[in-house]
Amino acid sequence: MRIRTLALATAVSALAFPTAAQDAAPLGAExxxxxxxxxQQGLRDTAGLKFVEDLTTEIGPRLAGxxxxxxxxxxxxxxxxxxxxxxxxxxxxxxPYWSRVIDEVSITSPSMQAVAATALGGSxxxxxxxxxxxxxxxxxxxxxxAAPASQVSGKIVFIDEHMIKSMNGAxxxxxxxxxxGCAKVATAKGAVACLIRSAxxxxxxxxxTGGMLRDGAEGAGPAAAVSAPDADQFAxxxxxxxxxxxxxxxxxxxDSAPSGNVIAEVTGSDLKDEIVxxxxxxxxxDLGTGALDDAAGCGIVVGAAKLIADLxxxxxxxxxxxxxxxxxxxxxxxxxxAETHAEEMDAHILAAESDFGAxxxxxxxxxxxxxxxPYAKTIQSILAPLGVTPDNNESGGGPDISMxxxxxVPVVTPGQNGMDxxxxxxxxxxxxxxxxxxxxxxxxxxxxxxxYIAAETGWDFRKELDVEPTGTE
Amino acid sequence: MRIRTLALATAVSALAFPTAAQDAAPLGAExxxxxxxxxQQGLRDTAGLKFVEDLTTEIGPRLAGxxxxxxxxxxxxxxxxxxxxxxxxxxxxxxPYWSRVIDEVSITSPSMQAVAATALGGSxxxxxxxxxxxxxxxxxxxxxxAAPASQVSGKIVFIDEHMIKSMNGAxxxxxxxxxxGCAKVATAKGAVACLIRSAxxxxxxxxxTGGMLRDGAEGAGPAAAVSAPDADQFAxxxxxxxxxxxxxxxxxxxDSAPSGNVIAEVTGSDLKDEIVxxxxxxxxxDLGTGALDDAAGCGIVVGAAKLIADLxxxxxxxxxxxxxxxxxxxxxxxxxxAETHAEEMDAHILAAESDFGAxxxxxxxxxxxxxxxPYAKTIQSILAPLGVTPDNNESGGGPDISMxxxxxVPVVTPGQNGMDxxxxxxxxxxxxxxxxxxxxxxxxxxxxxxxYIAAETGWDFRKELDVEPTGTE
Numbered sequence: 001m002r003i004r005t006l007a008l009a010t011a012v013s014a015l016a017f018p019t020a021a022q023d024a025a026p027l028g029a030e031x032x033x034x035x036x037x038x039x040q041q042g043l044r045d046t047a048g049l050k051f052v053e054d055l056t057t058e059i060g061p062r063l064a065g066x067x068x069x070x071x072x073x074x075x076x077x078x079x080x081x082x083x084x085x086x087x088x089x090x091x092x093x094x095x096p097y098w099s100r101v102i103d104e105v106s107i108t109s110p111s112m113q114a115v116a117a118t119a120l121g122g123s124x125x126x127x128x129x130x131x132x133x134x135x136x137x138x139x140x141x142x143x144x145x146a147a148p149a150s151q152v153s154g155k156i157v158f159i160d161e162h163m164i165k166s167m168n169g170a171x172x173x174x175x176x177x178x179x180x181g182c183a184k185v186a187t188a189k190g191a192v193a194c195l196i197r198s199a200x201x202x203x204x205x206x207x208x209t210g211g212m213l214r215d216g217a218e219g220a221g222p223a224a225a226v227s228a229p230d231a232d233q234f235a236x237x238x239x240x241x242x243x244x245x246x247x248x249x250x251x252x253x254x255d256s257a258p259s260g261n262v263i264a265e266v267t268g269s270d271l272k273d274e275i276v277x278x279x280x281x282x283x284x285x286d287l288g289t290g291a292l293d294d295a296a297g298c299g300i301v302v303g304a305a306k307l308i309a310d311l312x313x314x315x316x317x318x319x320x321x322x323x324x325x326x327x328x329x330x331x332x333x334x335x336x337x338a339e340t341h342a343e344e345m346d347a348h349i350l351a352a353e354s355d356f357g358a359x360x361x362x363x364x365x366x367x368x369x370x371x372x373x374p375y376a377k378t379i380q381s382i383l384a385p386l387g388v389t390p391d392n393n394e395s396g397g398g399p400d401i402s403m404x405x406x407x408x409v410p411v412v413t414p415g416q417n418g419m420d421x422x423x424x425x426x427x428x429x430x431x432x433x434x435x436x437x438x439x440x441x442x443x444x445x446x447x448x449x450x451x452y453i454a455a456e457t458g459w460d461f462r463k464e465l466d467v468e469p470t471g472t473e
Numbered sequence: 474m475r476i477r478t479l480a481l482a483t484a485v486s487a488l489a490f491p492t493a494a495q496d497a498a499p500l501g502a503e504x505x506x507x508x509x510x511x512x513q514q515g516l517r518d519t520a521g522l523k524f525v526e527d528l529t530t531e532i533g534p535r536l537a538g539x540x541x542x543x544x545x546x547x548x549x550x551x552x553x554x555x556x557x558x559x560x561x562x563x564x565x566x567x568x569p570y571w572s573r574v575i576d577e578v579s580i581t582s583p584s585m586q587a588v589a590a591t592a593l594g595g596s597x598x599x600x601x602x603x604x605x606x607x608x609x610x611x612x613x614x615x616x617x618x619a620a621p622a623s624q625v626s627g628k629i630v631f632i633d634e635h636m637i638k639s640m641n642g643a644x645x646x647x648x649x650x651x652x653x654g655c656a657k658v659a660t661a662k663g664a665v666a667c668l669i670r671s672a673x674x675x676x677x678x679x680x681x682t683g684g685m686l687r688d689g690a691e692g693a694g695p696a697a698a699v700s701a702p703d704a705d706q707f708a709x710x711x712x713x714x715x716x717x718x719x720x721x722x723x724x725x726x727x728d729s730a731p732s733g734n735v736i737a738e739v740t741g742s743d744l745k746d747e748i749v750x751x752x753x754x755x756x757x758x759d760l761g762t763g764a765l766d767d768a769a770g771c772g773i774v775v776g777a778a779k780l781i782a783d784l785x786x787x788x789x790x791x792x793x794x795x796x797x798x799x800x801x802x803x804x805x806x807x808x809x810x811a812e813t814h815a816e817e818m819d820a821h822i823l824a825a826e827s828d829f830g831a832x833x834x835x836x837x838x839x840x841x842x843x844x845x846x847p848y849a850k851t852i853q854s855i856l857a858p859l860g861v862t863p864d865n866n867e868s869g870g871g872p873d874i875s876m877x878x879x880x881x882v883p884v885v886t887p888g889q890n891g892m893d894x895x896x897x898x899x900x901x902x903x904x905x906x907x908x909x910x911x912x913x914x915x916x917x918x919x920x921x922x923x924x925y926i927a928a929e930t931g932w933d934f935r936k937e938l939d940v941e942p943t944g945t946e
Contacts, residue, residue: 057709060586071584111544113533113762116901204677205761205901229904233762236530236905288678289586289706428589428678431702432709 024377031456034311035382035449041307042445047083048303049440052296054079056289056432063286064326065097065257072282076262076298076323083306085264085321093336095326097257098122099286102250105195105224108132109244110237116227117195118287119249120179121211121329123223130248131156131192131222137238141178144185153190156245157182158197160231165201169356169418175199180212183220193222193247197231202423205229209285210426211329222249259283259325261333264302266309268318268455275344276454277320277351277409278305278447281327281400288430292421296435296443297354298323304447308455315455317349324400327355334400338407348409350454350461353398354447357424358440359417364388364450365395367411371463379412379450386442386449391415410461414446497850504929507784508855508922514780515918520556521776522913525769527552529762529905536759537799538570538730545755549735549771549796556779558737558794566809568799570730571595572759575723578668578697581605582717583710589700590668591760592722593652594684594802596696603721604629604665604695610711614651617658626663629718630655631670633704638674642829642891648672653686656693666695666720670704675896678702682758683899684802695722732756732798734806737775739782741791741928748817749927750793750824750882751778751920754800754873761903765894769908769916770827771796777920781928788928790822797873800828807873811880821882823927823934826871827920830897831913832890837861837923838868840884844936852885852923859915859922864888883934887919 027035055072062072073090080088098121105117136155138144144152144159161178164171179199186194198208207227212220224247226234237243262282268274280297284290305321324333341348364383366376373393380390396402397411405411417439424430454461500508528545535545546563553561571594578590609628611617617625617632634651637644652672659667671681680700685693697720699707710716735755741747753770757763778794797806814821837856839849846866853863869875870884878884890912897903927934 053709057706058713059584060580060706068585107533111532112541203906204679205904206677206679229902229906232906233530233533233904236526240531429702431678431706433676433702433705 023374024381025374025459027378027453027457031453032382035452038307038448038452039386039445042304042448043441045303045441045444047306048299048444049437051079051302052291052299052435053432055295055298056291060289061286062282062284062290063099064283064329064332065095065259066099069259069283069325073260073262073325076282080262080264080302083302084309085305086267087263087265089263090260091263091336091340092258092260093332094256095259095329095332097254098329099252101252102248103224104130104248105226106246107237107243108246110241115230116205116207117224117230118207118209119251120223120225121209123183123249123251124221125251126193126222126247126249128250130246132244132246133192135234135238135243135245137235141181141185147189149189152186155191156247157186157191157194158234159194160197160235162197163199163201163422165419165422167417167419168415169421172199172422179210179225183212183223187219187221191221195247196225198225198227200228200422200425200427203228206427206429208426209287222247224249259332261325261337262323264321266305266319267314269314269316271316271458272318273347274317275320275348276317276451277322277348277401278451279322279324279351279353279398279400281325281333281355282323283326283328285328285426287426287428289432290430291432291435292357292424292430293426294355296358296440300354300440300443300447303444304451307448308452315452316458317455319451319455327400331399331402334403338403345407345409348404350410350412351397351401351404352412352414353401354443355398356416356418357421358435358443359419359421360439360442361386361388361414361446362417363391363415365391365413365415366393367395367397367405368393368461369410369464371465372410372459372461375459375461379453382449382453383446386445388446408462412450416443496847497854498847498932500851500926500930504926505855508925511780511921511925512859512918515777515921516914518776518914518917520779521772521917522910524552524775525764525772525908526905528768528771529764533762534759535755535757535763536572537756537802537805538568538732539572542732542756542798546733546735546798549755553735553737553775556775557782558778559740560736560738562736563733564736564809564813565731565733566805567729568732568802568805570727571802572725574725575721576697577603577721578699579719580710580716581719583714588703589678589680590697590703591680591682592724593696593698594682596656596722596724597694598724599666599695599720599722601723603719605717605719606665608707608711608716608718610708614654614658620662622662625659628664629720630659630664630667631707632667633670633708635670636672636674636895638892638895640890640892641888642894645672645895652683652698656685656696660692660694664694668720669698671698671700673701673895673898673900676701679900679902681899682760695720697722732805734798734810735796737794739778739792740787742787742789744789744931745791746820747790748793748821749790749924750795750821751924752795752797752824752826752871752873754806754828755796756799756801758801758899760899760901762905763903764905764908765830765897765903766899767800767828769831769913773827773913773916773920776917777924780921781925788925789931790928792924792928800873804872804875807876810873811876818880818882821877823885824870824874824877824882825885825887826874827916828871829889829891830894831908831916832892832894833912833915834859834861834887834919835890836864836888838864838886838888839866840868840870840878841866841934842883842936843938845883845932845934848932848934852926855922855926856919859919861919881935885923889916
């Protein structure tokens, strides 16, 4: 009897295999020994961090669909070939393109004051020269949604909703809804533009850009984010009386621009048609050099794969490193990959994406079949000395691999400490100096370890519980 | 015998009055009691902090000579009248005016990258559209001075000299020399522009503006400061090969623009012609709202004077609050004051300026006659419970009162903890939220205390040692 329903499986398992079925699976002395060597090498990584430094220095910002993103693909292909990876290639696709040309916001009354602001990705243009109107403040997107159109019509809406700092980025979901919804809701009520308090957690004069929801951008008006101190300035001024603001956003758009995923492999041996996928995204927002978001993730997976490639013998399965394109503007790289490789999904043994900076990995989530949980325990036990705590089996993967679990691919999330991640995320301040080499290298060690185990053991992470009901025969 | 030479006075004093002559002067129970009340009120200040909040919110940036600085004068006159001060007035003067119109810096090769930069005050313009040239890096101003013209000619000079963080701002002198000298030295050697690593101590993508030395600005070429992460990016790129940069600086200048000092008083009683001057500067750089530099200083002295004005009876001497204009661009307000009030210098009993943010006051320097050191001891002893340590007698006052000691006016420096001051100084990030209300209020308490003592005691801080040589008659 095979039980395929998770809830039922858990219930039966609790009865039939109170603990034994959940014990760690034996790894074997040789694999364990090699994994521990990889961990030590990961903690001394140089190739991964150099990848980040070179990418953020030599290319810099890499807006999706831009010439800079194309340069980054060329650069990455050359770099990955030089590192000795196999089958280095670009899988191209087209995306709708948006970039800022002008994004200026200023207070015009009661006094002239520049505002630190940035257009949101996908923002509509204002009339040339900008639009000036009275500012109306709401403390949340919900308050804007609840407001009558008469309160908003002809005005510039300002949503002053704060984002909370947390280790796992819990506040970002709400912030994304505000960022995505502001322009659409405001436009529907007759507003001429929408400004948000940046979706971020720092108090410098540093605005955070970011994409609007697809259905938020379409048909919506101009939208920009202002820095936290500017948001506070708006609030203080509005306490004193009417405030007028000018918003001038001019953009460049195109229905179709080239993007692509860069792929490199460590070819496996006897199970080389089976794929362990580790990934990141190569594109970045345009304000910083995309160091934490997400050159770091690329450096982590490249650094980890390189350590495995340098082992005396190749792993049994193929390790596929994917540097996704155009993540920031709508997960285009992830979707393209899932489509292009639809026939190959069964061969995908495991997938992971690093896209949350370079903070210490403190927990390890899995998204395995129930029968594969002993493998999770084994991996978590190997990672424990790195300060990694076991976590639940509810990993959804990362953004670009978020469509893979639905296609049956097991995923893991090595959960990073993201306490400071949204201090830099999507700002001009996302630069190489913000990466802590020590925590970065801990990430390389973690990725090298679980990737090697997944590639070398031959384990099936899809495995469901295979229950032999007791006392019924 | 009156000994007027400091060194000699000290030597004789050590012989004739080993300790007794340096004892604190008695303050009197009533003055001491009132001073302690003022300290407690200072620690609960509301008027001073509100002054800062209102100025930075309602007016915002206040560039010297600009319409915004004029608005700030009008605003301050109204505010000081409303607070009940006497003789509120503006003493006007004219200054040469400079403001930025465009200041854009970008890397053009090996890849296109925007640079977080700001023109230095007084910078010359580039040709319209900017100038593009190869970047040449020096690690110090001294290295640039030592370099042959052939190394620099036709290029854009970059001085990558770091500024050290310290409690007393010790690193700023060197930084000012770099900021002031870069364009002049570079231009003399044929460079087309000069860029400096910002004179600041933070690592955000936040450039620090600031004036060039008078003799640095004159005849020199375009000059800008880049943020620390951009300076690091330059250095990393230059390690890899040639780097081209474009600098585009356009400015607005005028030979003469209106500025002025705003003055308000608490009129004294029996010694009302004697003046205790406490001051700050009202102008700011244009990037932030000049909160720490120097709305905070104005709030501190206004808050302190207001507490004394609200006492049941006025102090014996007049307290004069001076909000200097155009400090940032060459101490124009301070010089104008010293000229306008040249005949009145003898009536100036004591002067102080708060212009180093709002950090905790941790030491109290004096610039007194040797015979007045017992008064210093008394004041320092009253301030001790506020965490203030006695310091030496080498106070030079603050920037706008730096000419007063030479004119015979005793000064004090309540030394603030400036450890973080240069994280914000002259950047867009100098905004109201950066002020810690608790340390700000400690400043108000300190200013209220020493100002009241100076106004109420009738002490002469010019007093020299009046030595009766022993054993010679």
